[in-house]
Amino acid sequence: MSSLKIHDTQALDALTGGAFSAPTSGERAARVREWLAGEPSAEQMQEVFRELSARDKGAARLLRERLDEIKRAKGQEAIAAEWSEKARHLLAQPRLNIADALAWQRDAAKAGAPLSREPLAGVKTQLAERIKGIEDLQNRVQVQREAAVLLAQRIEVLSTKSWKDAQLAVEALRADVPQWQAQAQALLDDANWGSVDARFPPLLEASRSQLQVVWDAFQTALAQATAAADDANAPLPPVPVWADELRQARGLPPESAPPKPPKPKVDPELKARANQAVSEALARLEQEVAQGHGKATAGAANALRNALKEHGRLVDDKLESQAHAALGAAGEMEGWQRWRADQLRQELVAKAEALFETVPAAAPPAPAPADSEAAAIEEAEAESPAATPVPPAVVRKPRLGGRKMQETLRGLREQWKQVDQGGPPNHALWKRFDEACNEAYKVVQEWLDKVKSEAAEHRATRLALIEEVKAWAAAHEQSESSDWKGFNRAIHQFSERWREAGHLSEKAFAELQPQWKEAISHAAAPLERAQKESVERRNAMIEEARVLGEAPMLRIDAVKALQQRWQAEAQTVPLDRKQEQKLWDAFRKPIDEAFSRKTAEREKASAALSSRDRAVLEASKAVEEATASGDAQKIRVAVAALEQALRGGEAAAAPAPAAAAAPGEAPAGEAPTAEATAAEPAASEGEAAAAAPARPAPKPVIAMRGDDRPGARRPEVAATATRPGGRFEARRPGGPGGRDARDDRRGPPRGDRGDRFEREDRGPRLGDAAFRAQREAQEHAQAALRKLAAQAHGEALTQLMAAWEQRSGEQVPSHQELGKVVSPQVRQGWIQALGKAAGGDASEALLRLEIAADVPTPGEQITARRALQLQLLTKRHEAGPQETWGTDVAKVLGTGFDAGAARRLQAALKALLRR
Known part of the structure; x- marks a missing residue:
């Protein structure tokens, strides 16, 4: 048995590409991942999981997740097949109820069916198209009814005009009436006609029959009028206007209308009372119809019908005709508004039910793998895909938060009230709407409870902070603290904590805000007193700065001392940033003005030296031009001219001829020689060296102790030893640097040291631009x-x-x-x-x-x-x-x-x- 197991493990290791023989857990997981990328069968994955779960639980987790995914996919396939069959059953019915189709989609989403994937996506689209076709058919019925009314009105208007006008218009009517009939028949022949609301077929049939009766009567009367016009013995048409016109054409007097049988005499008081009751009911109905209130229109129409039943035999014929016309208009409006109100209610129900979304529930945490191999095998078999698929649990998750959900529910209920005011109620839709709103209100209630608990917590936090500020103020009220910055920092920290203490209602905040202001004002009182005193001291320093600035001679030491006092004051007592900046600007203004005056005076004084600066600038420019030419002779001549300008001589002095050049210099236009290069230092340095007395050159040392490698730095021992006052000679008694010459080395007294070196008179000080220009020119x-x-x-x-x-x-x-x-x-x-x-x-x-x-x-x-x-x-x-x-x-x-x-x-x- 053991050998068989080893053989199976080796086969599985070869199957998975070395997942069992890999040395580390990470490598085993990587090889399992690579093997899963090849889409192995579920049986192979189950077998590998059974063996690997006892060896490496981390690597086996990948297989477990893939097996769970396959299981969920199979479960969703079963659910999709079930709901797809239900949808096809709905589509196969000759009469489809729109409410049942919408309920299918809602219930399928609750069950966790994958509506976005096939086959449910296809049947869902078919249901949506079927619902749209039914609603469109119902809309077309309404349009056809309106068209039938308009055609009947056209025919009735022709009966009030000349029969000749009617004869001219009959051709157009002969085309329009059959066309309407064909359109009505197309509605009846539509496949969705059996699914429309039950009230629409009678309406269409009534419109068809009424229009056909009017059209047949019109044609018969027109034919009689035409025959009567051709034959004087033919009977006259039943249309009064046409009969009078034909009678007049025959030369006969107009026929008087037969008198109506007189109504029995009634009490005038009863008649007046009946007319008043019917007139009031009629006026109320007409008002509701004009305003479009469907629900109120139905009540007003019932009241008018009751009034006619009670007083119909007593009212005038004219008033009775007006009442019947108003009742007809109310009936049409009631039918249209009922349909429209139901549509609006359906939309509101869909919005209320869409406040939650259905999502699969989170999978429960996987149990810890068994320690033994047998337990792992049993667990894997229990989770095998071959087991009966269990549909995944689903949960309803709210789409909105608490406050947004509350506002949405309030808006939906207000819209429902408005719909109920415009049409008759629908109790079935109201029940669905109310259930969805009550379910969504649980989220609102939970949010309200949380807000109340947080508000209580925030109130307690703010009250505790107020007490803490009061205690802190009492502890620091009598103390003379010098750390006003720390004091101010503590006040700001209290303010920040108050701002971050959480939200309160307006009423609670209005109750606590005065207490907080009183406590924080009492705590900040010592700092405010110190700030007031600091402002007074700073104003005094501002006055001192003004006096120093107005003095004829600006005292720099006094200005520095005053600025140090200001800085010390600013670092001791903090002020508001804007106030401190304002005081600082007032303090520095007179000092800045004094320095500006001093700068202006200095610039005015330096303007007198502009001629020398100009000469130096021109000489520097000439040196730059000579440098750019690359001629050594021109460069040396230009440098000599610049040195002369610096010494205060004539800037435009003529350059020395080439023959007067220093020894070793090449004539103009020739390359410089090595001898000329040896005399390379600047003119000023050369003159200084020439003026200094030449020292005897010490005899060089050919070999010495130490590092004798080529290029190594060698100490100037010989030069130091032979230099007067050197290290070795200084030790020799009687030498220039010996003990006997100690007094000589000390030099003259301190008062006479100013005459030790004679400073060369370099003339007035150069301006900044001239100094920089001559320095850069010489360097170049x-x-x-x-x-x-x-x-x-x-x-x-x-x-x-x-x-x-x-x-x-x-x-x-x-x-x-x-x-x-x-x-x-x-x-x-x-x-x-x-x-x-x-x-x-x-x-x-x-x-x-x-x-x-x-x-x-x-x-x-x-x-x-x-x-x-x-x-x-x-x-x-x-x-x-x-x-x-x-x-x-x-x-x-x-x-x-x-x-x-x-x-x-x-x-x-x-x-x-x-x-």
Whole structure:
């Protein structure tokens, strides 16, 4: 048995794609989900669920949900089939009751039938179309009745005119009357005619018979009138107007009407009483008909009929005719209004029943899976789809909330009352309407109970808050608190809690609001007193600010102190934001006006320096233009002119000729040389350096203790040791910085320190625009000069490497291009080295050049460089690499050209030529 079970598990694992052999629960659930996406059969899902529920309840939940879904679907299919059969039974009946069709839809929705899916959607549409056809047929009956009345009126009007006019109009009537009859017959032949209301067929039949009688009589009378006109002996028609016209045409006098038999004489008093009673009933009926009140019209018509029954033999003929006409009009109106009132009632009933929607009830929580495998199998079998499908439970859920439901019910009941006033009542529809409204009112009642409980709770909360505020006010009434911000924060918190305490009725709120205002006013009284005193102090500070602002000399220290006092006051006592802003504006206004006057005076004073600023701006503009041209000579001349303008000289001074340029500068239009680039600093810095006394250059140290790697930062020990007053010399007794010179190092007394340095007279202060313009112009000029110098060095070195490669001394750059660091003799030595045959080794010369330039050496040459540095330490009296680098370059140029050696030589010369 155990082996059989293992075999089944392996088969199910293969079926589900490894859902049983997956190592984790998440992977098992994922594989079950993938397997379910393939739409397996219900039997397979049941088998997998039976085995998997004992192993992994989480993964088995997916199968349970799918099985439950299949079960619900089968249940809904059964319900749909049942209600579909009922709908088809209704449709198959020869006479369909509209109320039964509407009840089918309502009851199907209550039972949870899926009306939006087939087959119920189709039969629902068929029922709706059948109901619409019946209602349309009933409307057409009403229209046909009105058309029959109009045709009869046309015929009656012709009987009051000449027979010749009637003879002219008879052709149109011969077309209209049969057409009406055909339309009436089409109504009778309609498939839905058997389902119309029972009162409509008699109405249509009465209209048909009445119109046919009138039409037959009209045709007979017209035929007699035509025959009488042709034959003088023919009998006259029964129409009085036509008979009189024919009698006059024959030359006969008009026939007098036969006198009516006289009525028996009655008591005049009884006759007057009868006429009055019938007239009053007639007037009431006519008034109700005119206003369209169907219900009142029926009562008035019954009263008039009773009056005619009682006094008909005593009233006049004219009054009796008026009464019968009014009763006919009332009857027609009653029939139409009854139909219309029922339609309106049906709509109101549908609206009342639609206040709830039918939704499936939530499925009960699944029981906890059994621990044992046998219990899981029993549970799965009990929930198997093969079991009898149980239709899902449904619940009715309100569509509206409490308040909205109350307003809707009130509106529906008011509309029902208005319908009852316009037509006779319908007790069956009223019962349905009242039941739906009572069911919906349960939601309103529940909401009202909840509102009442919440209102009681909110009232209790507000009363407790009032008592809390009173207690807090009593505790802080006598305390002299300095934390008015905290006091104000507490008052605001109480106010926020009152606003958020919940809704109350108008009556309850009007009762509690005065108590709250009294309590919160009493609690805020200390703060209001402090705010009043603070406002008085701030007004005093505003007056002080006004006095300071009106003073001829603005005292900045007093203004700062006053502003600090204001800030301290504002941080101590809080005020209303608008009031505080208003006081602050009043405080700062006189001070701002004073500063504005001071600024205006300063600008007025600075206007006198506009000529110098203008000269500096023009010189700065000239420097920018020269910088944009890219000519080093023009840039230096423009910078010199700017320096002269800054010193207060003539801004438009003529530039110095090219011949008077500083040593090393290239003429205008030529590229700057390395010598010119070496003298790169700004004019002002150069002049300052020239004015300072030159210091003796210390002897460089070739090797020292510490980091001797190329490019490493090295402390200036030698310079510090040899600099007067340096660290080592200061320790030497009697030296410039020794103990004997302590008094000298202290310098002159403090009072005489102002004369230690003589500050250069730089003239009046520049304006902001001029200062910024000259600073930016100088920065741009220096950057352009550096860029040009770098370009010049790069071109010269490239040309030198090309001369080495081609062994051509003529291609060696000129003295000006190489710079002042390369003397003519050194350049001539390079040319001679290129003129000789290539030979020798340049490794040591390259190492010496890299040591002199302090540039990195390739990794494979590091050991040789350190060995060379040790050798140089032993030869202290020989010239170092910094002094012999020109000769070393000549040695390299004398050897054969090599790309690696050329890169090392170019890197070293790039650093050496900039010194």
